[in-house]
Amino acid sequence: MALVVMKFGGTSVANIERIRNVAQHVKREVDAGNQVAVVVSAMAGATNQLVGFVREVSPLHDAREYDAIVASGEQVTAGLLAIALQTIGIRARSWQGWQIPLETDTAHGAARITKVDAGRLVERVAGGEVAVVTGFQGIEPTHGRIATLGRGGSDTSAVAVAVALNADVCDIYTDVDGVYTTDPRIVPEARRLSRISYEEMLEMASLGSKVLQTRSVELAMVYGIKLRVLSSFAAPDSIKPVSIGNLQDLGTTVCSEEEIMEGQVVSGIAYAKDEAKVTILKVQDKPGIAARIFGPLAEAGINVDMIVQNVTPDGAHTDMTFTVGANELPRALQVLEKVKQDLGYLDVRSSADVVKVSIIGIGMRSHAGVAAKMFQILSDKGINILAISTSEIKVSVLINSDYAELAVRTLHEGFGLDAT
Template sequence: MTTVVMKFGGTSVANVERIRNVAQHVKREVDAGNRVAVVVSAMAGTTNQLVGWVRETSLLHDAREYDAIVASGENITAGLLAIALQSIGIQARSWQGWQIPVLTDSAHGAARIIDIPGEKLRERLDSGEVAVVTGFQGIEPNRNRVATLGRGGSDTSAVALAVALRADLCDIYTDVDGVYTTDPRVVPKARRLSRISYEEMLEMASLGSKVLQTRSVELAMVHRMRTRVLSSFTPPDEIPAAHPDTWHEIGTIVCDEDEIVEQQVVSGIAFSRDEAKITLRKIADRPGVAAAIFGPLADANINVDMIVQNLSTDGKNTDMTFTVLQSDLVRSLEVVKSAARDIGHFDVESSGDVVKVSVIGIGMRSHAGVAARMFTALAEKGINIQAISTSEIKISVLIDRAYSELAVRTLHSLYGLDAE
């Protein structure tokens, strides 16, 4: 008997008809004799509507009341799915975060899960009951208040619940049928990966891939929870029930790299258009200047990614370029300009007309020349690189937004990722 956690996102439960379709996916697992827990998001558009009502009521609002309101969307979905399951003869019960309980810290709106005592749910699963659990929400125990995990938090809820239940598999159902080598809308020859390592998936999630939420991948990697991405729009009877012999037959398994027999040098190409570049010119070249700039940015919770520093020819000044999220550009400029009071005058330039393109693959650890091939291929297409950042398994470049699709297609072909 396999224990499986099934997570369904907002598009998968967008209306009653789709909720009935989800019930058929759950029925397939129950009929196979598996223990099943289901994690659900709010119906598509519901959370946005709830957030809009909060902001319409007051732009300045209590974070605890905000969480109480926006968490209600998942309550509706869980109740509807439980009723849909009961209507087809399946024993099911809905569970809200506080009932389990999903214990979180006190950072309302962006809470982190501290613990999920799983004994109560395991007993229900052992008795044959399907637990339908609200994603995105938990309870902050100090004040006994509902706390939400931030947008996309249902993925994290599902993986955390799978860990607590000691599940064999966590299935994330979405509107795509797996993880692709890149966005198929940009590269029609992109192909679905049958397996991808936790490390690669984490890089892809943080570098622009929207398939899985970054925190959920981090959690899966820490606990080595095997996670599968598949589509809820695939007919339920075309997906085998969860079993070690059939896990690889459909979707994409996110797993330990030891489980991937044939490792390519590069597994995927990710890109992010939500990037902005800030350049500081004629900064005094002396100790403490970088700290005076990036310290206040960190204090403002602004994440800085790529950093390039060039010393001027006179040896007295330096130019510094770095990237932030486009949504943080205005705040970043305000913080940077205020730093001039401490380090002296410098010129500031900014641009939101950039894109970050990344090459990702665990095979890069043991293969030389991956970066050189990347830079050469982009140069041959007339694409100028404005900044570079690297890790053990990825290389990211910042380029002009106009060349984003050309760069992705070029690199996808360069590393042999096109489907035959």
């Protein structure tokens, strides 16, 4: 007997027929003797409708009220799935975040889970009842208000519930059948990865591969929760029920590095289109200048990603290039305009016509020359690199967005990721 947490996203519960299908996936696990908690998102479209209502009332709205409103979507799905399960003879009840309680901090709209007080949940699940938990939300205990975890937050809810229940596995059912070496819409030769390390998945997620929310992977890594990415569109009886000691590799398993036998040097190619490039021309090159540029941006809550600094020929000035999220570009330019006097720069140029392409792989740690190979491959195609950033297991380059698909395809082939 295993304890399984199953998470189903919005497209997996988009209508009553799909919810019935989810119930069959759950039934398979229950019939195999497993204890089950299910975490559900809102029905596809429901959250957008609710967000639309909020924006129609006011573009500037109280985040606490926003949360109270949008959290209702998951409440509907949880109740409907509980009924669907009961209808096929499975004991089940819905749990809203505040009922568990799943506690969060006060950062409404993007709250972090602080504590899951799962005593009652553990008891009921141990008693054989399926717990259907609302994803995406918890309760902020100081004021007793509903707080949501931000888009994709149901993944994090699922991992938090898995941690609280000490689950054997957390299966994330989604509309794709796993994590791919790159986006199959761009590279038809992309292969599904049967295993990927938490670290690689984190880089993939943060670089725009939208399969899992970044925080859910972090949480799974910290607590050693094995994640599997599976397709909810697969026939329920085509998947083998979870069995401890014989946990099949279905879809993609996200696990610790040690559990991955043959680590490839590069596991995947990610790209992020929602980047914007800002260049500050001819800033005076004096000590502390970086702090005086990036300090005000940080205070305004703007995330700066890649940073490149060039000294101009005269030696007294520098050009500073960095990237921010494309949606944060207008605010970033405002901030820079405000501090122009203080910084004494010549001009600011910006462009959203850029894309960040990254190669990711834990094998890079022990292999030299991976970055050089990447630059060579791009150079061979005449693709100009605007900025570079690296981590232990990742190399990212910023390029003109016209070359995005070409770069991804060429790198995928060049690093031997194409399906044979």
